[in-house]
Amino acid sequence: MADPASYRPKPGEIPTDPGVYRFRDEHGRIIYVGKAKNLRSRLNSYFANPATLLPKTHAMVHHAASVQWTIVGSELEALQLEYTWIKEFAPRYNLAFRDDKTYPYLAVSMGEKYPRVQVMRGERRKGTRYFGPYTAGAIRETMDTLLRVFPVRSCSPGVLRRAERSGRPCLLGYIDKCAAPCVGRISPEDHKALAQDFCDFMGGEAKRFIGTLEKKMAAAAAEMDYEQAARLRDDVIALKKVFERNAVVLTEDTNADVFAVEQDELEAAVQVFYVRGGRIRGQRGWVVEKVEDATDAELWEHFMQQVYGGEDAEQDSIPRQILVPELPANHEYLAQWLGELRNGPVSIKVPMRGEKAALMDTVKANARQAMVLHKSRRAGDLTTRSLALQELQEALELPMPLLRIECFDISHVQGTNVVASMVVVEDGLAKKGEYRKFAITGDAAIDDTASMHDVITRRFRNYLAEKEERAKAASATGEVGAGDSSAEAPKAKFAYPPNLVVVDGGVPQVNAAARALAELGISDVAVVGLAKRLEEVWVPGSDFPVILPRSSEGLYMLQRIRDEAHRFAISFHRAKRGKAMTASVLDSVPGLGAAKQKALLAHFGSLKKVRAATVEEIAQAKGFGPVLAQAVHDALHTGDGTEAAPAVNMATGEIID
Known part of the structure; x- marks a missing residue:
């Protein structure tokens, strides 16, 4: 742990202008990004009496090894630059949102030749319209009901191709829940128009479609075409069922996101209700890890940046009104920035009375319940992870806490299509964004020992090369703390080195990994191997393994990491083998x-x-x-x-x- 006094800027070095600052660790990795109206005042607060800092702020300033800043022309520029850097570098100590559950969306892939309606989770895709989020049960029922009236394709690409080749539609085509564009029952243009009607209905134009169907039903009845009138009547009932499922809470022209928060000193549970056309269309919740002693206004500002400026955000996801319990810091600039993203005006307000204030109370009650549920669930997980990491540190006699663990595994079939995997665990949690896979060829593919030596060498050789690049970039931009806006060093592909390397195997694999690190001159990374047969933990140069109790949380964690590395390696090996065959x-x-x-x-x-x-x-x-x-x-x-x-x-x- 570094002493903040060792890298504290000298008095008078920090300007009083608005700007954005970055804390970096000893490896040059950005671990925190913040902005300030007055850089000198804000940065000096981090070097105050440690006893006055929040626990996470205290940990951050002692983890950091340097601080830099960039001066900007206005608070709006600071807001935009801070958002850009948080998005690019994903600093460890910035606000981290963990959804309390994974919410599905109703998605329509308008970018395809035959648009498809489906339930989707995860990252958003270009050219796809999203509606929601919904609960899992409600979205399935909604989709099933609407396909009766708007029979848009909902089958997978594989089913579509089989139908096109065979000339026969799938079951949904036979029961009239798909217009069957695969066999030419409807032209691509008409099918896309049908999908657009589906989107328009979900986007708030339900009354128009219901009114049109009611007129057609009346006309069919007047012509004594009672069978058609009955079908139209059933369609009207189906649309009304979807339309009336959500209670009307505000006037029909209201499109707003209503937020509320329940918090303590370390965390905050945030809830949002999505109101579209005066009706609650969805609900979502996040848990926020508070890093610094931020006010509620600053908390809401960071929250808006991540929610509406994230990777999966779209223009139509930003409503005209955002209702919050307290105005965010610099709310005028924030509203201007959100308006640019939306291509339309955005207002941020605090409801004081009436229906909106009553709805805010309901959202607040949901946030309170979410906080209680989160703490009850997380208490056991957090305690278990901390215990496992502590047990491993003590059993292996390591001087530093195990903040980052990397595990490597080799996969092949009789020496062919040899591959390796690297999985990453930080603070006991998998960090899948930093998983890596390696293809191994030539002499390195002779056996597992040579392969392990090769992959460890490649992983840490890349780290050393990137470290050298960052050092050159730092020397080019001046000393630490330079207040210019020069370009950042290239974003690291391999982040920073782990405290512990785990290899799948026994003494040969462990010695190969240790030899690779020694050849590169890296001495501050511990290496262990986990042998499958007896689950023994081997360390380099030891004649006997470290035996962890079968009930040890540390052993369980090593097993889970090893199994994850094995799964990742197997999936890559199968893909490579299938391509080669x-x-x-x-x-x-x-x-x-x-x-x-x-x-x-x-x-x-x-x-x-x-x-x-x-x-x-x-x-x-x-x-x-x-x-x-x-x-x-x-x-x-x-x-x-x-x-x-x-x-x-x-x-x-x-x-x-």
Whole structure:
């Protein structure tokens, strides 16, 4: 742990202008980003009496090894730059939002030829409209009901391709819950218009569709077409059921996000109700880890930055009104920034009375319950993780806490398609964004020992190279604390080194890893191996393993990390093996790479159709010209006019068409 006094800027060095500051650790990694109206006043608060700092702030300033700042022209520029750097570097000590559950969205892939309605979770995709979030049960029922009226495609790409090849729709096409564009029952244009109607209904135009159907129902009844009138009546009932599922809480022209928070000294539980067209369309909750002694106003400012400026945010996800218990710091600049993202005005308000204030109380009650539930769930997990890390540190006699652990595993089948995996655990939790996979070839693939030496060498050689690049960038921009806006050092691909390296294996693998680190001159990283047979923990240079009790939380953690590395390696090995087992005559065509092969097959639908095509027809595919088309045609046909050998699966001998 560093002493903050060792890197505290000298008196008078810090300007009094607005700007953005970054704390870095000893490896140059940015661990905290903040902004300030007055840089000198804000930064001096971090170097005050440690007893006055919050626990997480105390940990951050002692973890850091340097501080830098960049002066900007206004508070709005500071807000934008802070957001950009938090998004790019994901600093460890900035506000971290953990959703209290994974909420599904109703998504319509409008960017596809045949738009698809589906329930989706996770990151948002370009060209897809999202509605929600919803609870799992409600969204399935809503989707099933709406497909009766708007029979948009909901099948997977594989089912769609099979239907196109066979000329027969899937079950949904037979029961009229899909318009079956795969077999030509509806044109691509009309199907896309149907999907747009689905989006318009979900976007708040329900009354228009219900009114249209009611008029058609009345007209059918007047013409004594009672069967059609009955079908339209059922459609109206279905749409009303979806429309009336959410209670009307505000006026119908109200589109707002209503936030509330319940917090203590270390954490805050945030709840939001999404109100669209005056109705509650969804609900979501987050847990915020508070890092510094921030006021409620500063907390809301950071929250708005991450929620509305995140990777998965879209313009239509920002409403006209944002209702909060307290105005964020610099709310005028924040509203201006959100308005630029939305391409329309955004107002941030505190409801004081009436229906909006009553709804705020309801959201507050949900936040209170979420905090109670989170603490009851997390208490056991946090205690267990801390105990496991402490047990490992004591058993291995390590001087430093195990903040970061990396585990490596080798996977192959009889020495073929050798690969390795690296999984990362920080504070006892998996950090999947920093997982890595390695392909191993040549002499390094001779055996597991050589492979382990190779992958450890590559991982830490990259780290040393990036460390040198950061050092050069730092020297180019001046001494620590320089107040300029020069370019940052390249973002590290391998983050910073772990406190502990775990390898899957016994003495040979452990010694190979230790030898690789020694050859690179790295002495501050501990290495252990976990042997599968007896779950023994081996350390370099020891004749006897470290035996952890079977009930040890530390052993359980090592096993979970090892199993995760094994899973990750196996998945990569299978993908590589499957790719290697497929050989195609197209692979031999000069200038025809994987992308153009994919485009060619997408254009014709199958290799059989490509083989039957003329040179002129092949040249019409995207990215193809007469020369490449002639080369493809020649490769698929021998000189005497007979067909060349088809693509073959090398493992089964099966012809791939």
